[in-house]
Amino acid sequence: MTIIVTDAGFAPATQREIVGLADLTDQTAVDLSNTDDPSALIGRLDQLTLIRVAFPAFNDGRAFTIARRLREFGYTGQLLALGPVIADQYAMLRRVGFDGAEIPDDLAARQPADQWQFRAADWRQHHYQARLRA
Numbered sequence: 001m002t003i004i005v006t007d008a009g010f011a012p013a014t015q016r017e018i019v020g021l022a023d024l025t026d027q028t029a030v031d032l033s034n035t036d037d038p039s040a041l042i043g044r045l046d047q048l049t050l051i052r053v054a055f056p057a058f059n060d061g062r063a064f065t066i067a068r069r070l071r072e073f074g075y076t077g078q079l080l081a082l083g084p085v086i087a088d089q090y091a092m093l094r095r096v097g098f099d100g101a102e103i104p105d106d107l108a109a110r111q112p113a114d115q116w117q118f119r120a121a122d123w124r125q126h127h128y129q130a131r132l133r134a
Helices: 062-072 087-096 105-110 113-121 128-133
Strands: 002-006 009-012 029-032 050-054 078-082 100-104
Touching: 002 105, 009 113, 050 062, 062 078, 062 087, 087 100, 087 113, 100 105
Parallel strands: 029 050, 050 078, 078 100
Antiparallel strands: 002 009, 002 100
């Protein structure tokens, strides 16, 4: 099982059909690896309601770039980080466009909701780009 982490807290992940990019036909949910090119979804973004982008390890940040690019392409559906991201990364996940994360149960046990909630409360604050643009 996995846990969905959002600004509202923890919730169990719901079961649904999610396919990989190579298998995408008429489904509305897709998993991207951290090596997939998100531009492959251009022209299909309005048909998708969920995109999960894999983080194979918490120290592999390629999914951050994929999330930002998907939002720049105009994707407005739910965008989740998938894998062992940690609470300290939550603010950055939100800033680049993720709506939350889907994390393994064992990680949720080690980093309970209160650790994530602290980061959720201030993800818009301390945004260095906003300070530079001011």
